[in-house]
Amino acid sequence: MDPFNTSALKLQKNLLNLRIERDRLRNEGKNKEADQLAGLIAQLEAAIRQLPGDMKPVTLQ
Numbered sequence: 001m002d003p004f005n006t007s008a009l010k011l012q013k014n015l016l017n018l019r020i021e022r023d024r025l026r027n028e029g030k031n032k033e034a035d036q037l038a039g040l041i042a043q044l045e046a047a048i049r050q051l052p053g054d055m056k057p058v059t060l061q
Contacts, residue, residue: 015041018040019041021037022034
């Protein structure tokens, strides 16, 4: 696996962990912190969506 795909897999795993943390915060009633984390997640996802198609590895959607 080339370094680009390895990095993409790590990014995907980190996004998953951030979403899990966001949900945990919501369940604990820490909505302000969850909202802040949700904003960061949205920014990361938006940046990924803006990548040209040939730069998006198959692991990221």
